[in-house]
Amino acid sequence: MTTLFKQELYKLIKRRSTWVCIVGIMLIATLLAITSKLYPQHFIPRELFVSNYAADTFVALLLIGSAASIISSEYQYNTMKNIVCQIHSRPKILLAKWLLLFTYSMFLYLWFSGFAYFNKVIFFRNDYSLTSLLRNQKTSLWEYWIETIFSNFLTTWLVLSVVLLISALFKKSNLAITVGVVGYFAITIIGKVTAQLIQRWHFLKWNPINLLNYSAQIAQPAMQKITGLNLDQLFVGNLIYIILFMIVGMWLFSNKEI
C-alpha cells in the first residue's frame, strides 16, 4: 500500500503537466486579482476572493482530468499489468489511487487558498479585511471564505466519485472526463429543469445534481427554496453519495480483468 502510494506520488510529481497546470492556474488567479483591483465594479473583489480568484473552478477541472486519467492512463500505457503483477490486489491499487487523489486535492485547495490570501494581501491590503461582516451582519468574510472552500471541495469530490466510477468501468478516459465536466457544470446547464422537477416530485431533491448546489446555497441562503434542503442535509447528502459511488467503483474495479 505505502509502496503503491509512493509510486503514484512519484508519477504525479514527475509529470510535467502537473506543474504546468498549477503554474497556469496561479497566473489566471493573479490576473483576476489584478482585474478586480482595476475594475472593482464589474469584478467584485470580495466574491472573487472567496472563490480563490476562480482557482476553485480550475482546480476542480484539473482534478476531474486527473481522476479520469489516474486509472485510464495505466491502460493507455499498458502499465496496469505491471501494477497488478506487483500487488495482486485491485482494492489496494484503487485505494492507493484514491488516497493520492485525495492528497492532491487537499494540496491544491490549500495551496490556492493560501495563494488567494497572498493575492489579497498584495493587492487589497487596505480595501477590505477578513474579519469584516457580510451583508447579513452575522458571518464574517473569513467564515464565508472557509465555508465556500469546504463546500467546493465536497461537491468536487461528488463529481470525482462519479468520474472514478466511470473510469473503473471503461479503459478509455474520454467518457469519464466528459461526464465529469458536464456533471460539474450540470447545475448551470440543467439547474432550472431539476428545480422544476423537484417542485413537482419532492423526493427528487435528493438527486445528486441538486446536491451540487451546496456552495451556491452558502452564498445565497435563499436557494433553500429551490433545493428543498438545508445546508446540513446538503452536506450529508454529498457525503453519502460520494461513499456510495466509491463503493460501486471499488466493486467494479475489483472484478476487472486486464
Add this chain to the structure above:
Amino acid sequence: MNSVLSVQNLIKNFKSNQVLHNVTFNCKKGRIVGLIGANGAGKTTIMKSILGLVKSRGAIKINGETVHFNHAGGVDSVGALIEYPGIYPYLTGKEHLNMLATNENKQAISKLISDLKMAGYIDKRAKNYSLGMRQKLGIAMALVNHPDLVILDEPMNGLDPQATYDLRQLILSRAQAGTTFLISSHILSELQKLANDVIVLDKGRIVRSTTMGELLSKSLKRVIFKTSDDGRAKSILQASGYHLELGSQVKITLKEGEGIEEAVKQLTRRNVLIEDIVQENNDLEKVVLNLIKG
C-alpha cells in the same frame, strides 16, 4: 517439492469460448521453461492467469502459495513482461527502474543496465524509445527485483542480434543462480538455445511437456548427399536398407543411434563421388511443427 510454479487443471473461458483446457504443468527451481504454441494457442492467457490478471479456474501456486484473482501470497517473488512492455512516456528508463526497485535492489540497477547495454538512453524520457529499447526496459523491469519466478512473453520481440545474445546470457546466468523462467517465443531457434524444458500447446491443450533434450532426441535426423550420380546413389542407399525421402535430392532419414559412416562407405565402395553432405540438425522447429500438425 521444489516446484516454484505449479499449474493444475487450468481452465479459462472468454464468454462461451473455452481457451484453456485443463492445463497442468510445473516449473522447477532454476529451470528455463519454454512455452510454445501457434498464434492464439493460449500462451499469453496462461501467463495472465498465473499472474492473476484474468479470472480462471484451477489451482495455481507460486512457491507453494495459491494465486487468487485479488490476492496472492508469494507475489513479490514474480517478475513479468506480458505482450508489450508497460512504460510511462514521461519517465526516464532509470526512473522506471528506481520506482519499481525495492531498497535492497537499488544497488543492482546499474549492473542490470550495463548487462542489457541500456546506458546510452536510460536517462532519456521513454517517450522516444524505439521498439527494442522499450522491450529491453520492459525486461529490465521484470528482472529488477531479482524475483524467484520470471515470466516473459515474447521477450526477443524487436531485439537486434546483439541484444538477443545479451538477453540470453543474462537469462542463463540468472537461471544458474536459481531463478525460474517461463518464456514463450515464436523464435524457436532461440528457445532451443535457452530452454531446459518445453511445453507445447495446441489450441489450449498441452500436447507435450518434456525436457528439451528428450524432445529433440526423439526426432529423426535427416542427411542430404550431393553426389556425382544422384540416381545411382539413391538406388545404392535404398538397397542398403535406408529410408529415402521423396524428391530429387538424395535425402535419407537416420534411425536413433545410427550414423552416416555406413552410408558413406556404401557409396564410395561403388565409386559414387560424394561432393557434399548436409546434415539437417535436430531442429525444434520441425519437431514442433510435426507435433502441432499431428
